[in-house]
Amino acid sequence: MDKEILCVRCQQQLPKTNFHLHQENEFTHRFWGRLELFAGASLFRFTKKGKVQHLIHELKYKGKTNVGVELGIYYGHQLLESPLFRDIDCIVPVPLHPRKLHKRGFNQSDLFAKGLSQSMGIPHYPDGLKRRVYTETQTKKSRAERLANVLDAFEVYKPGRMQGKHILLVDDVITTGATLEACGVKLLEIPGVKLSMATIVFAT
Secondary structure, eight states, X not given: OOTTTOOHHHHHHSOBOOGGGXXXXXXXXXXXXXXXXXXXXXXXEOOTTSHHHXXXXXXXXXXXXXXXXXXXXXXXXXXXXXXTTTTOOEEEEOOOOHHHHHHHSSOHHHHHHHHHHHHHTOOBOTTSEEEOSOOOOOTTOOHHHHHXXXXXXXXXXXXXXXXXXXXXXXXXXXXXXXXXXXXXXXXXXXXXXXXXXXXXXXXX
């Protein structure tokens, strides 16, 4: 990983989850009884006011887009070490609404997806999902409120290219999992899809 993003010492100190080594883990438990998820993993656990929070803040609010790409490259190499993620066919990021994308200038989940794509050697579809409804912020909402807020906000674009594929759906952070669930439900409507998920951060 680029030493300017994360030095070797920082890599050793950051709270890694190692979820990618286990098919059942805290990530997948969040979706039990909600949708058919093959595998789910996050690179780091969230620690308040810690280095992980700082990394995400630098990415989302300071515009340091290289953070997202480099973390994706870094995590992609780790995912390839796990048999759960070796047969991924394509990567799809959680999309931003065009209005929010225009305001921010980038989609942090797509930057992460680009890095994963580069290190895993598989295609990523930045337009695989489209956000057709501009939803209010999810901050401070319960899981049920979050899910209601994003229900039917997403639609699949060109589903034929993903038919019969093992899709890796990615986002920057998982909190309740409501946004990932709403996206996952849409992707699972494509015939023959196997769904896995990955995020940079796992928040409790």
